[in-house]
Amino acid sequence: MKKFILLFSLAFVCFQAKSQHKTDKLDIESSLIRPQEIIKIGNGHYFIDFGKAFFGTVEITSKETQHDSIFFHLGEKLETQNKIDRNPGGTIRYQRTALNQLVANQKTTLKLTPDKRNTGPAAITLPEDVGVIMPFRYLEIENLKIPIEDLHISQKATHYKFNDDASYFSSSNKIMDSIWQMCKHTIKATSFMGYYVDGDRERIPYEADAYINQLSHYSVDNEYTIARRTNAYFIKHPTWPTEWLLHTVLMFHADYMYTGDIQPLKDHYENLKLKTLMDLERADGLISSKSTNLNEALILELGFKKANTNIRDIIDWPGAQKDTGWKLATPEGERDGYDIVPVNTVVNAFYYYNLKLMTDIATALNKTDDAKLFRDKAAKVKETINTKLFNHSKGYYLDGENSTHSSLHANMLPLAFDLVPKAHVKTVAEFVKSRGMACSVYGAQYLLEGLYKNNEAKYATSLIVETEGDRNWWNMIKVGSTMAMEAWDMKYKPNSDWNHAWGTAPLNAITRYMWGIKPKTPGFKVAEINPQLVDLDYSKIKVPTINGFIYAEHKTTGKHISYIINIPEGMTAEFILPNNTTKIALNTDIIKQNSGAITLSSGSHKIEIDQ
Template sequence: MKKHFIFIFLLSSIIAINAQKTEEKIELETTLISPKKITKIKEGHYFIDFGRAFFGNVQLKSTVAQKEPLTFQLGEKLKSELQIDDNPGKNIRYQKVTLEHLQKNKVTTVKLVPYKRNTTGAAILLPESLGAIIPFRYLEIENLKIPIEALEIQQKAVHYKFNDNASYFSSSNVVLDSLYDMFKHTIKATSFTGFYVDGDRERIPYEADAYINQLSHYSVDSEYTMGRRTNEYFIKNPTWPTEWLLHTVLMFHADYMYTGDLEPLKKYYDALKLKTLMDLEGSDGLISSKSSNLTDELMAQLGFEKGDKQISDIIDWPPGQKDTGWKLARPEGERDGYEIVDTNTVVNAFYYINLKLMSEIAEHLGKKEDALLFKNKAIITKKAINDKFFDTTKGVYVDGIGSSHSSLHANMFPLAFDLVPTEHIKSVTSFIKSRGMACSVYGSQFLLEGLYKNNEALYATGLITNTTGDRNWWNMIRVGSTMAMEAWDVKYKPNADWNHAWGTAPLNAIIRHMWGIQPKTPGYKVATIKPQLDNLTFTKIKVPTIIGSILAEFEVNPKKEVLFSFEIPSGMMAEFIIPQHFKNVSFNDVTINGDQSILKLDSGKHTIKGNY
């Protein structure tokens, strides 16, 4: 088996921006991957498995010439054990192409046919010199007249720069390990444009996709230029869903927390103020996309062009079949029956977190008046949400003003954004748990966030590791994908593709919530480590930061004695939050006071022992 080879090119990527085209040189890498397995089907017909899907092409080099044409089939999905599915689904990729001949000792790539939807319009375009590429794992070669041994066959994978050794995770749970590996690969493989795009169907950046992509990317690699580039793209290239726009501030704030770089916040501060949609605020402190303040002038200020689609609330995707016309396995779609009223809970939960984060951003920039303004607005909005959307009789949130319906979404977003008063957390989390996975792979990001932040780690980890049915991440592996899928299954979204980074919520949840490793202060000068690992007996992890890598291990022996080991990089201090049920704690072999809840870990190695 040959080793992988990496070639780096400076490729001129033509980016479609509001019908205008701007050139930017983006450094992409091409990795040549040898087959994991080659199987002879019959004379001249071979089946090749490269192990994982990548966006790319097939590269060939032969020591013997062949004059006769060869047929190649490339695909993501199998029909049977050694047969590529030639009708895999609307956006699951398959192509059959012909190569007229093979020249001796000449490097050749097959000529793939581009898909119109992801190579025109607002799609992020690849350089013409690269040619068309598709995501594929499998290859079939037919009519091969020369010995297979004479042919060097490689998967020519295209991706952005990525350090495979920057991170790792392993544990006593094989499902967690498998999902981590698949989703880390997803982050690398879907980077093929140099932007966070939605997947292969459109190859367009969308804010909601990009936010989850960013959290997962920053959790496994200390490479931030692609996130920065994507964030800047959204300033002038917003998308139409109300809540998608409301992810913009979240992305800029996350970048600052991970990098400590204020420049993007300084440069785009005024644009970020607009992206909060505070211009749509009514006298009650709540916003509505139906507001008369949503004028053509405001749309233009937000980055839309004349004639663009008006913004509207989306809640989750896809909506029901009455909206799409699709025949869905769940006719209600992924909204859990959410009633989209003019002034609704999810949109205003997003508005609140935007105000809260903008207050922090303004404070960091020394804009004290603005910081106070946003802080006061957040207080007013939080009160309005709890006064107008919370049903005290049922102990849960309704979908909005005028609605009596309570959905998963109306409750999980307030929980994720710290809107739920302490006295109501129990009833809200109980309701959320009663709904199960009644949201999309996108919505699951916020479902997991809310659960982990509110002492429901066992349930949240159970959702991640669930292997029953098809509304879970394990189903993505079960059906044969090697990347996160756009939906739980194609039957839940008939035009779904098999390469959507917005499906990687468990990846960043493992780092940010199970292990609880996050930046407490900008640039990771101070890290927070709040582990919630109760259902594991062993795990180790490497988390990259802009300062250096955090290394950690956790082990429970048969006597329920627990050992944590940490290595904190130079220039960082970490705060370890002692689990509430952790007893008889010693820190670096020194017994600590039972009332102590936080341990300060300076740069270097540390051990923490205790028992459950």
């Protein structure tokens, strides 16, 4: 076989279009991406690799006309080297299409067949001028009778406006770097709808998917309109899982913290109160989706179109079900054997966190009485969870009321949401660590958060860079995906796809917890920087904010750590010092007392720490 390495010019074509859910124009772009390699397979048969999967189609311009039909295969997955998998399984995409003739000196875009499910009435629809697109990395051409060198072939990639230069990360751990890059690409590539959607299978926004997508998007670009549009969508288009509803407040609060814009909170305050599900509260403060208060009137008020919508707890992805016939590697699915009792720990951990954030939101809106109400409710829920849903003899949480089982989920979420009393953090964290990665890629978001927030950075980082087995992000790269997958592997969710942004937890965890860069006050007026860079000899990162970019780098030599941090104009930062610090220098000035934090003004700073 003869290999051709062809260089094509990279072009950008921009267009704007209207969404069926919102009338403002969407900043959707189409990028023309050149092949990384073209390989001749046989007579008139070529294999093309564009390097990464994007949602889009193929654009061709030829110097010559071919009147005979040309056949094209587009796909995400290989069957063997230089051969696209024609039957990839699940929702991994493949399609065959044909051109009856190829006319010289005329741009030709391949016409693809739409998928019935992701173009149905429940899905977000693309503007007509975008056409039908699909995720693909590879292209095969058959029956080509003109020289391949006479063709200008591009992957026409559709995505939302995205600043590739708004962020970067690199470190002494190349596995971590590869995972970060894969996740960043996922955020760009899956933005093609102008909303945060679940992936290509349904193209429907789901709250839990959107929240992780939002956090990761904020970590790589200071573009906030997709999140704003998606958040507004959920006001009238909620989805059925109890915990998904309980993500709504989290998304609006995150938008406020990153942008400082209080208007969405004002506009949707009453609906956010509803989405806490506080109407389901019983006397001791806990809630249940089995509550008789979850009646048809409340279901409609929550935004559902049908009063008989079955709102139910999901915990994490379910196992084998009668209607799927799935034979899974883990029969219980991704729930770690969770005992889904009516009053359970996961749902009430989310409820507590909603109350905690609503306290902040009500305070920001000067709703003093509501702020006190939410604060008191949060305190009551926290006390009840730690009294009734805690295994006091073993020192960690039960799955719920009257349950004798303890799962990863029932313990990682209290850690992530600051529910665990200091006296029990150690035993809860040890239990969490004993379960390993016994959750889905969605649950991994809260597993990493809970660990980093409770002095378990070393273990959390080890999960991000794990390469053994298949329950890790490295497996996604290993099997050939260039975007985060919906599940760790197809055997854990046989209908899953290869383009799910909810699998990007490492991206925002590295930014927000490992490097510890996140807004301390709304609008990033004050940033918090709390590095936990365990096992890294060096790293550097660029983090976008609404005020500009934070640049940071570190180098560790023995027990000495040096940082260089640049804070943009109009911002200050609180740099959190490690507890075991013996010597601190800021810009060559020795700081004699460890006060726990130092304030960084706008500009460049050098911090030297001895431990």
